[in-house]
Amino acid sequence: MVYNTQSAPIRMREYGRAIQQMVEQACAIPDRHARQEFAAEIVQTMNKLSSEKGNSQEKQAKLWNHLAVISEHRLDIDYPFDIVREARHGEGDTL
Secondary structure, three states: OOOHHHOOOOOOOOOHHHHHHHHHHHHOOOOHHHHHHHHHHHHHHHHHHOOOOOOOHHHHHHHHHHHHHHOOOOOOOOOOOOOOOOOOOOOOOOO
């Protein structure tokens, strides 16, 4: 049995460990097209978990940026928005 205390720290607490595990799974998908589709599904799930209602372009850009942060910028996909590599969680980029 694996305890959360033995797991890697959660990178963005508002999404939880399950999203982080999904992102790790996405990073391991060898097929780029399948990886892209799975990443879009993760962002949809993140949107549902978000406390901010609506689905504006600004919110979508934040979600995709958060996805990049959670993956530590290792997720090799075609992001639909420009990703800010310097973004740090807690510096005005929360939803």
